[in-house]
Amino acid sequence: MLPIARGLFSSLRAGPRPSGRLLKLRPPPIAKSSSALGQFRQFSSTRPKSARYFRFEVDPEQPLNYRRWSTGTQVFGGIVVLSVAYYVTHLETVPETGRRRFMDVGPKFETMMAEQSHHQLLEEFRGKILPPDHPLTQAVRDIVTRILDASNLGSLKADSTLKQQAGTPIEDSWHADVQTREGPVPGSGQREWRLIVVHDPKIVNAMASFGNIVVFTGIIPVARDEDGLAAILGHEIAHVVARHTSERYSSMKVLIAFATLLEVLGLDVGVARFLTTYLLELPNSRTQELEADVIGLRLSAKACYNPEAAPEMFNRMGKLEQAQGARLNVDFLYTHPTSESRVKMLEAFIPEARSIRANSSMCIGMQEQFESFQEATGPPDHPALMNPLKVAIIGGGPSSFYVASRLLSLVPPTGTQQLRAHIYDRLWSPHGLVRYGVAPDHPEVKNCTHKFDQAAQDPRLKFFGNVNIGGPTTSSPSAISVPIESLLSKYTHLVLGTGCTIPVLHSALPPSERCIPALEVVHWYTNHPSKPKAPPIDEAQHVSIIGQGNVSLDIARILLSRPEDLKQYDIPERVLSHLAKSTVKRVSIIGRRGPYEVAFTAKELRELLDLPGVVMDPLQPEMLQWRGDMKPTRQQSRIVSLLERGSKEKAKGPGDGFKSWSLEFFRSPTGVVPTPHSVSSNLELSLAHTTLDAKNKAVPTGATSILPTDLIITSLGHRSEPTAHWYDPGLGHVRNVSGRVIDERGNVLKNVYTSGWASTGAKGVLATTMMNAYDVAQTLLSDAREPMPEARAVMNGKVEEGTLDELPDEVKRGLETSRVITYESWKRIDEEETRRGTALRGKERERMEWNEVERYLQDAQRFNSR
Incomplete structure (x- = not known):
């Protein structure tokens, strides 16, 4: 023992305390x-007794001396x-x-x-x-x-x-x-x-x-x-x-x-x-x-x-x-x-620990350091694979590319070990949220695409864009459809990296022309292929954003920024034109809990505070008082310190006080009604006042208030599509244990994995996504070397000799008609977008739409065939 x-x-811990003095x-x-x-x-x-201290000496036969x-x-x-x-x-x-x-x-x-x-x-x-x-x-x-x-x-x-x-x-x-x-x-x-x-x-x-x-x-x-x-x-x-x-x-x-x-x-x-x-x-x-x-x-x-x-x-x-x-x-x-x-x-x-990790500067620094370490040391010495690996990865976002790059680094390109990794995305362009989720004025976040470009140079990795696996989709109407059965029969392993693409809606705020999900606004200013309508900011003076996360602050910053300050970034010209017509003067960011419970980071808050010509509504000192039993985290302390600073400062730059924004704490929407006859606003937003219970959950106090507003944007998070394979409605993402997908009975599905937000839900930054993806790749290889006998098989698990590079028939036809975009095609599009941006006024890029992409590729094909 x-x-x-x-x-x-x-x-x-040891056993019970020993007896003894x-x-x-x-x-x-x-x-x-x-x-x-x-x-x-x-x-x-x-x-010992002989050395014990006595309070005083007495003669037991004499009466007690009171003094x-x-x-x-x-x-x-x-x-x-x-x-x-x-x-x-x-x-x-x-x-x-x-x-x-x-x-x-x-x-x-x-x-x-x-x-x-x-x-x-x-x-x-x-x-x-x-x-x-x-x-x-x-x-x-x-x-x-x-x-x-x-x-x-x-x-x-x-x-x-x-x-x-x-x-x-x-x-x-x-x-x-x-x-x-x-x-x-x-x-x-x-x-x-x-x-x-x-x-x-x-x-x-x-x-x-x-x-x-x-x-x-x-x-x-x-x-x-x-x-x-x-x-x-x-x-x-x-x-x-x-x-x-x-x-x-x-x-x-x-x-x-x-x-x-x-x-x-x-x-x-x-x-x-x-x-x-x-x-x-x-x-x-x-x-x-x-x-x-x-x-x-x-x-x-x-x-x-x-x-x-x-x-x-x-x-x-x-x-x-x-x-x-x-x-x-x-x-x-x-x-x-x-x-x-x-x-x-x-x-x-x-x-709380997840939040600390997601916002840690160490995580961001580790991303590049870890990748450099992997490149310097080369692939670790692992036992040889029993059979060739042919991995289909659904979704072309960061987690999918990280899984693929990690697999490539762990399996040497030479020798008898054979590997193919094919990434399928319903969108015609790769990189997912990095392209269609990151705010235009945050170009540094997109630097990870250099890593993806490097991975794509490996001939064992292929990208196929504009390919929808499974049921119908509205996010990319031009995509070709491929049944998942076509993949299961041609690949040994399947990785679901489909992310969380459906916005969480508020039950009291049904979508309408003046009540829209934040995802639609983000897709609008990033030129997403789903082509959402422009928000009616040219008919609104006051915008209410429900939710106090980073996306809420991103949207507020874009709406309150001067269009001329955004022209240098990766933001389409049609979006800039619409922002120039904006009449928005004020943005309220509403949350049901307090300043110590917000989901946004200090970096996002600082950027909003430093916005030229914009002022923050001051908060009352008692609102920022800490009432918890334990000391607040450093992240919480930094945020509150910034809020204290913002409550004392005036707007910077020209147009002092012309625009403003506020944080509305302890408020939860209960309904909205239009006010067509009102001169000052288009909507009345009903808010229940809340407080925190012993478990730090928001509970109503019974008080209510009305907030006149013109446009409501709900930013309450995202979930995976309900039609996603092995989706769990209770979790809002794919059922899995350590990246291994499980069915509704809890059985592990052999050779089926999930990574990124599809596996964890919509949380974490790119560094945490990278680490999750690396773990999934490692798990996949470990299982390939030592299969799990109790796993339920849904895939063949083996490929016939000479079929490693074979593709589904639907994809082959799409490649012949240029409807399927390879990574080589994407890099040509990427160069063209950069060229167009430079030609305008030296901006980062000017994004293309699908009809432009089709014409560009067809012209390039005709030119090359001459």
Whole structure:
């Protein structure tokens, strides 16, 4: 049986607390570093009876001297008052969570203890410490450094006592080119951390104290992967960030004082020890563990690790404890909460962690760094494929191209391993939301298309645009139709990357000419092939946008910008002409919750605040007050800080105050009625006033109000098409587990996968989409090498020799008539759009419509045939 060792803040827990004396009147000397890292969780006993302190001496045969008793009581009372005063004056708030605690240990003590415990660790584990150039050490160092860098927590120090074989300390830098925008956690930004990886597979443990991190190799199998190990290391680093070690040193004094008080009052030493342990010490320890779980989740998410890995890892840890009989399934006997409690709490914080990850500057920087690393190192050494792979990918957005590029990088182009990846898109142009979802004035977001261009140069990858797989479509009327059965019979694997293309509507706001989904507006200013009508902004002075996400702020920014400021960007001329006729003077952005719950990012808000000639309606200070139990996230704090700034500033540039916008918090639409006889507005929007309940959900207060407006735009998110294959209406996207598509009974479908928003719903940024797609590609290859026997087959799984490049008949005919667009054709169109934009006035590009594309390609074909 594997023993489960634990430091004070280990990720696994030992059995019930051993009996024995728990209180000493002074801390024990640090004989071993394990006791230092153990953070004195077990306090020692009182002194023997012969050395016990008596309140006063009395002769049992003499009557009690009242004056001596009174003096002793006064002295004792004075000590109690001074102790309480000392305790109160040394209370502080944990910056990361807002919890109040007693702390009387300073930074100098922590620095001294860090150095002392580090040397003791080196001595204790001498002969077991892996060298810095060992692959496991390097892997752990990379994760630790990434977590530290993402939150500006300090740097991982190269220890001069641990040399590489070449004789030089290991390099400390990782992601040096990524500039984090976060401020440091108070007191930790200049901290120097040390890491030791101990080779002991029997110890399933990791621990951290005073900036020293120890990882035992026995924890690696439990972590399983990089994300799981990041969850463990994030938890341990969180203990140091929250200064739990120093808190425990401080709380020792409280425990000693409490035990002494109980003994002075005549309580038996055993009872005093029991009360001290189970009423103070253990509950506080469990609180610290839960606190470290939350902080660790935020730290790992900020470093762009998958937050879902944390509850999964703690669940595995709980099963391991259960299998080894390491503890009973109760809390009060132990220093750590049960795994069930920890998993439940972590799952409650997953949405916040996802938001942190989606908005992390580290994720954006990692995208290019990870791709560069892959190119530099080449494909990893994997077992050979059993059969050739022919993968059909439905959808031509970023996730599909990332899946394809990852497959190409993992399967070498030479040798016996054969691979083909064919991307099908109903739109005639590739890149999905990058082309038809990104705001025109955000050209930097489209830089990922260079990666897609590079992947398309591999002859094993083919793109076929203007091909609709499955049922009818209105988003691309010109597309040819191909039954999905045609793909299932010609490919070994299928990947659904169809995204979320259907807007979520508000039940109280049915679509009409003056109540339109945000997706229609976005498709209008990006020249989507569905050809939506231009919004009636030439007949509106006030626009109400329902929803407070990035898309809402994008639309508000486009509507309030001066057309001349947009001319340089990738925005069609007909859109600019319509914007020039706009009469919009005011935009209200409405949300049912408050400023701390908004879905937009600080970047989008800052751009709207800095818009020339536009002013923000000031918010009342009480609206921006924090009312939560825990400290707001850095993202929330930045947003509120910007709102405070915007509430004080005036509009910049010409036309000062000419246009304005506002954020309407705690409002939820209940209906809309036209006002044809009104001079000031076309509509009356009914709003219910809301507040937040204990679960942070918006609930009505009973109050209502009317907002006169001219145009309503609903921006409430998106879902996959209900006709999509294996769509789940409850989820709003394709049913899947880790990218593997499942049917309505929960059975895994063999060789069928999904990636991007089709698998997760409409959330996350390009970096998270890339990582999700890479995971799906890795899963696909793993399953190809070791098939899942329990999976239900819906595809043949094999292709006949010589048919790797064979296409469905419908696609062949479309290629012959130039109705199907290849990537080579797209690049010619791309060059033509860029040329047209440059010819106008040096703008980014001028987009073409399908009828123009057809004529252009036909002309090019005739020219080439001469």
